[in-house]
Amino acid sequence: MVELSPSILSCNFSNLQKDLDKTTGTDLKMIHIDVMDGIFVPNISFGFKVIKDIRDKNDYFFDTHAMIVEPIKYIEEFKNSGVDRLTIHYEACENLDQTIDKIKDNDMEAGLTFKPATDINLIIPYLEKIDLVLVMSVEPGFGGQTFMEDSIEKIKILRAYIDENNLDVKIQVDGGIKTTNVEKVIDAGVDEIVSGSDVFGKDIKEQINKYYEIFKQKSL
Numbered sequence: 507m508v509e510l511s512p513s514i515l516s517c518n519f520s521n522l523q524k525d526l527d528k529t530t531g532t533d534l535k536m537i538h539i540d541v542m543d544g545i546f547v548p549n550i551s552f553g554f555k556v557i558k559d560i561r562d563k564n565d566y567f568f569d570t571h572a573m574i575v576e577p578i579k580y581i582e583e584f585k586n587s588g589v590d591r592l593t594i595h596y597e598a599c600e601n602l603d604q605t606i607d608k609i610k611d612n613d614m615e616a617g618l619t620f621k622p623a624t625d626i627n628l629i630i631p632y633l634e635k636i637d638l639v640l641v642m643s644v645e646p647g648f649g650g651q652t653f654m655e656d657s658i659e660k661i662k663i664l665r666a667y668i669d670e671n672n673l674d675v676k677i678q679v680d681g682g683i684k685t686t687n688v689e690k691v692i693d694a695g696v697d698e699i700v701s702g703s704d705v706f707g708k709d710i711k712e713q714i715n716k717y718y719e720i721f722k723q724k725s726l
């Protein structure tokens with residue numbers, strides 16, 4: 507079944523744990539943690555201290571999306587903060603193979619993502635060595651943007667390649683997903699859905715339950 511990874515970027519940071527507490531009693535298994543450095547993307551979110559502090563209070567799988575230049579420099583810190591999977595940007599790494607290897611050496615799952623304008627054919631060769639490929643369906647940097655329709659085709663290409671080659675790689679989509687458009691990305695073949703403003707910007711528990719209702723219907 508498809509899983510939801512709600513982005514805490516849309517939480518109220520003055521009440522972060524209060525927002526996370528509202529997810530209890532749902533089917534949720536992971537949360538999406540967007541780290542931005544103000545250089546790779548034109549926005550700054552939060553860093554290791556925040557991740558560490560919520561790690562102490564939440565058992566969720568920490569699905570972390572690093573929108574930072576040269577994440578290789580910070581891999582140990584992500585690990586020490588309690589990150590379970592580190593997804594890095596193709597465009598942000600001078601040596602991508604080395605960066606992926608270092609994530610795995612630090613006992614985290616490795617995810618790879620790419621900006622909407624990046625040619626998907628540049629990503630395909632790395633599918634053999636990663637655990638997750640993330641299709642960005644908005645320009646990275648901000649929550650609350652509109653879903654880019656051409657992401658559907660990218661998901662379909664990745665789904666076909668992964669299935670044809672029997673690869674053990676999950677497909678995630680991030681940006682502009684709502685309960686009203688989630689079905690089409692599921693139909694295209696995603697395994698995980700990131701949603702920020704449509705979860706933490708609304709009635710949190712109700713929205714998570716709505717997503718899981720849709721996922722269950724789709725898996726019948």
Ligand SMILES: O=C(CO)[C@H](O)[C@H](O)COP(=O)(O)O
Binds near residue numbers: 538644680683
């Ligand atoms: O990576 C991101 C932005 O760069 C966020 O994960 C994403 O935008 C989620 O927010 P929303 O669902 O509101 O689009």
Ligand SMILES: [Fe+2]
Binds near residue numbers: 538539540
């Ligand atoms: Fe993200």
